[in-house]
Amino acid sequence: MTSLGLSQRQYQKKTATNRLGLWLFFISDSFMFGGLIISRFYLLGDQKLDLNQFLGLMVTAILLTSSFFMNRAEVMVSQGNRKGFIRSLIITILLGITFLVGVIGVEWADAPFGPADGAQGAVFYMLTGMHAFHVLTGILFLLVTLRNGLKNKFSSEKHYMVEAAANYWHFVDVVWIIVYPVLYLMGTF
Amino acid sequence: MKKFFSIGIIRGLIFQILGSFAGAGIFYGIRVLMGLQWKTEPTIVVGGLVGAIFFLVGQGSLRDWWHVAIGKEMPEAHEVKPYPGLRRYFEFTLDHKVVGVQYGVLSMVLLSVGGSLALIFRLELANSGLQILDFIQFNTLVGLHGMVLIISILTGIAALGNYLVPLLIGAEDMAFPRLNAFSFWIAIPASVILLSAMFFGGFETGWTGYPPNSVRGPMGVQMFFLGVYIAGWSSILGALNLVATIIRMRNKGMNLFRMPILVWSVFSTSFMAMTATQLIGLSFQLVMFERLLGMSFFTPSNGGNPILFQHLFWFYSHPAVYIFVLPGLGVISELLPVFVRKPLFGYKWVAMSSMGIAAVGFLVWGHHMFAAGIEDYLRVPFMYSSLLVAVPTGVKFFSWAATIWQGKVRFAVPLLFTLGAILVFLLGGLTGPPLGTVSTDLHLHDTYFIVGHFHDTMFGGFIFPIFAAIYYWYPKITGRKLNETLGKIHFYLMTPSFLLMTFGQMRIGLLGMRRRIADYDPSLNFDFTQLLITIAGYLIAISVLIFFINLIISAKKGELATGNIWKSRSPEWAILPSPAPAHNYEGFEFKLVGDPYDYGLKGSKYVELTTSSNSKSEAVL
Numbered sequence: 001m002t003s004l005g006l007s008q009r010q011y012q013k014k015t016a017t018n019r020l021g022l023w024l025f026f027i028s029d030s031f032m033f034g035g036l037i038i039s040r041f042y043l044l045g046d047q048k049l050d051l052n053q054f055l056g057l058m059v060t061a062i063l064l065t066s067s068f069f070m071n072r073a074e075v076m077v078s079q080g081n082r083k084g085f086i087r088s089l090i091i092t093i094l095l096g097i098t099f100l101v102g103v104i105g106v107e108w109a110d111a112p113f114g115p116a117d118g119a120q121g122a123v124f125y126m127l128t129g130m131h132a133f134h135v136l137t138g139i140l141f142l143l144v145t146l147r148n149g150l151k152n153k154f155s156s157e158k159h160y161m162v163e164a165a166a167n168y169w170h171f172v173d174v175v176w177i178i179v180y181p182v183l184y185l186m187g188t189f
Numbered sequence: 190m191k192k193f194f195s196i197g198i199i200r201g202l203i204f205q206i207l208g209s210f211a212g213a214g215i216f217y218g219i220r221v222l223m224g225l226q227w228k229t230e231p232t233i234v235v236g237g238l239v240g241a242i243f244f245l246v247g248q249g250s251l252r253d254w255w256h257v258a259i260g261k262e263m264p265e266a267h268e269v270k271p272y273p274g275l276r277r278y279f280e281f282t283l284d285h286k287v288v289g290v291q292y293g294v295l296s297m298v299l300l301s302v303g304g305s306l307a308l309i310f311r312l313e314l315a316n317s318g319l320q321i322l323d324f325i326q327f328n329t330l331v332g333l334h335g336m337v338l339i340i341s342i343l344t345g346i347a348a349l350g351n352y353l354v355p356l357l358i359g360a361e362d363m364a365f366p367r368l369n370a371f372s373f374w375i376a377i378p379a380s381v382i383l384l385s386a387m388f389f390g391g392f393e394t395g396w397t398g399y400p401p402n403s404v405r406g407p408m409g410v411q412m413f414f415l416g417v418y419i420a421g422w423s424s425i426l427g428a429l430n431l432v433a434t435i436i437r438m439r440n441k442g443m444n445l446f447r448m449p450i451l452v453w454s455v456f457s458t459s460f461m462a463m464t465a466t467q468l469i470g471l472s473f474q475l476v477m478f479e480r481l482l483g484m485s486f487f488t489p490s491n492g493g494n495p496i497l498f499q500h501l502f503w504f505y506s507h508p509a510v511y512i513f514v515l516p517g518l519g520v521i522s523e524l525l526p527v528f529v530r531k532p533l534f535g536y537k538w539v540a541m542s543s544m545g546i547a548a549v550g551f552l553v554w555g556h557h558m559f560a561a562g563i564e565d566y567l568r569v570p571f572m573y574s575s576l577l578v579a580v581p582t583g584v585k586f587f588s589w590a591a592t593i594w595q596g597k598v599r600f601a602v603p604l605l606f607t608l609g610a611i612l613v614f615l616l617g618g619l620t621g622p623p624l625g626t627v628s629t630d631l632h633l634h635d636t637y638f639i640v641g642h643f644h645d646t647m648f649g650g651f652i653f654p655i656f657a658a659i660y661y662w663y664p665k666i667t668g669r670k671l672n673e674t675l676g677k678i679h680f681y682l683m684t685p686s687f688l689l690m691t692f693g694q695m696r697i698g699l700l701g702m703r704r705r706i707a708d709y710d711p712s713l714n715f716d717f718t719q720l721l722i723t724i725a726g727y728l729i730a731i732s733v734l735i736f737f738i739n740l741i742i743s744a745k746k747g748e749l750a751t752g753n754i755w756k757s758r759s760p761e762w763a764i765l766p767s768p769a770p771a772h773n774y775e776g777f778e779f780k781l782v783g784d785p786y787d788y789g790l791k792g793s794k795y796v797e798l799t800t801s802s803n804s805k806s807e808a809v810l
Contacts, residue, residue: 017364017365020437024432025429027463028429029467032468035472035501038500038501039475039501042494115483116483116484118491122479122484122492125484144258147259148260151260
């Protein structure tokens with residue numbers, strides 16, 4: 001990271017400010033997802049989408065598991081366990097990629113409607129696409145973190161980049177926990 | 190010549206042009222490889238987006254973050270040495286005062302562009318019948334006039350926030366200096382893309398971009414959406430930075446209810462801008478996707494609903510009005526006590542009224558849609574919540590009136606503009622309730638009455654206060670005062686012209702003249718009033734031209750003003766010399782010893798400084 005020259009106290013003050021900035025970004029971003037979810041209810045009401053339930057459950061499970069490994073990576077870096085940190089981080093990235101393949105590669109090809117097929121298609125592809133875009137940026141962020149980890153840039157005290165990547169990853173996960181029932185579970189046929 | 194091309198903004202613009210062509214070319218190449226036909230619209234949109242990213246690369250805004258990503262050391266912001274002299278204003282500079290001035294200049298440039306667009310279509314409206322424009326040109330000019338000035342206002346309030354907030358709360362800089370500079374530089378490609386809408390066929394929707402017109406109309410609307418979308422990110426990130434700065438960077442003793450009042454306005458404004466802006470971005474993005482990919486959000490024949498757009502759009506665009514005016518109202522509250530030498534009446538109530546306007550502002554968007562066919566049961570609740578905004582705004586007016594009461598008034602130019610702002614904003618406020626009430630709004634909706642109303646609120650809430658702020662803080666930036674005589678000519682020319690313009694608009698609006706219409710029936714007898722409005726508009730333009738001349742002349746030849754020329758108690762005047770030094774209060778111990786607005790209280794001070802290097806204490810104020 002940037003601040004190897006800073007004293008522990010300066011670093012903590014700066015990190016607290018960075019943390020606040022990240023959370024403000026989450027608040028801002030949730031308004032965008034909120035708008036999309038409202039669009040879904042406005043256009044479709046309690047109409048249920050004809051989606052592959054098994055696949056939806058699988059990708060959800062995969063994303064939740066990845067969050068577990070992300071948390072493990074963060075704990076390990078703060079304990080100075082570099083090897084375990086790298087291993088958990090790689091597992092997280094692989095699970096994230098699996099999620100993307102599951103949603104974009106399989107579910108998009110599998111769905112009975114395309115993006116131009118009525119409000120259903122518009123809402124489904126927009127919501128999953130926007131979330132997948134966030135997962136993609138999260139994976140890029142994790143890859144940057146992995147590269148810096150391999151170059152030994154993190155210590156058990158100074159590893160805000162890992163913490164930020166982890167928080168972003170959990171945020172994307174929480175968004176999916178809300179998006180999943182909104183798209184897959186709610187409503188009647 | 191080589192030096193000229195190494196200047197950041199020039200390099201950025203060249204990169205943007207090259208990037209637009211490269212992006213369009215690569216996109217077309219991929220389509221050819223996939224065996225698809227040439228399609229103009231997606232190619233242009235992708236080109237525009239790639240161009241904006243290339244601007245940031247060429248200009249150097251992404252360099253530091255790229256270094257972090259590849260694991261290089263990034264220096265702390267306050268160790269970075271800026272370019273010497275004027276060059277720093279054209280580069281990626283981290284100093285909040287430089288960024289503030291950059292924002293201010295961009296705002297004034299956009300103000301003159303947006304104003305000039307209005308001058309063109311006002312010529313068309315001066316007489317009935319079509320003289321110089323066709324319908325699509327007229328609509329494009331009206332829409333761009335609105336949106337360019339909105340971005341001018343957003344950059345103007347960002348200029349106020351960036352330049353002043355760290356000075357007022359005793360901070361060295363913003364919480365995130367790099368993000369700060371980034372949010373400024375992203376606004377430049379956004380403005381370029383927005384203006385390019387004129388050259389891609391224009392658009393016919395006005396600044397609101399309602400479907401179905403925006404889904405079907407010419408391609409210019411895509412550049413309009415893309416430009417606003419990117420400018421929205423500038424606004425979101427800038428606002429996020431200001432919120433973090435106000436929460437985290439206040440100096441010792443600067444607790445929330447002892448901050449200068451302007452900081453409260455900026456805080457409430459920034460909180461709204463940070464959250465609500467996402468929804469205009471989303472609504473515009475959805476229309477872009479509907480046009481590009483056929484996703485039918487807003488086309489009823491394919492399952493969509495155009496009212497959804499209006500909900501998403503106004504969820505931002507009504508709070509946006511408060512985003513625009515709150516910093517201006519803060520400037521009024523900040524300047525009045527200085528020029529009437531009295532404490533600000535009811536500080537806490539004024540501070541809370543800003544937060545109140547922000548909170549209520551989120552609940553009123555439906556009053557734009559009374560005539561749009563929203564559910565009947567939504568109309569009355571939205572009417573009441575809209576009228577509720579008058580309560581916190583009224584608190585501000587009572588505070589200003591009570592502050593002026595029995596004060597020792599000095600009629601300097603900043604005070605003239607402050608009083609002008611109060612008068613004009615009052616007119617804007619009084620013409621609001623007829624538009625928030627369902628029964629009268631159904632008659633007034635989409636007429637020139639509403640045009641007159643929101644020009645009142647925008648001039649009273651932003652234009653007059655920003656001029657007051659520039660006359661007041663210009664010496665802090667340059668060390669020289671703006672010419673008083675030219676300033677008075679500016680004020681006494683602009684104010685009556687503006688009143689003539691806005692009363693004229695309201696008159697023909699009440700009589701049934703509709704918005705966004707290039708022509709009107711001569712038998713309606715609007716010709717004379719329309720001509721007066723046009724003349725008044727040109728007089729306003731002349732007064733602003735005088736102001737620009739004043740800005741340029743005074744930078745070199747103005748009267749020197751290095752000390753506390755307004756006898757203000759606030760720290761940036763009371764402590765710092767003009768122009769303000771880099772890193773503001775660095776190296777001093779900052780101590781609050783009083784309240785910000787105790788003018789006239791003998792022997793009281795707001796801030797004291799002690800040099801921290803040796804323990805010898807030295808009172809400066």
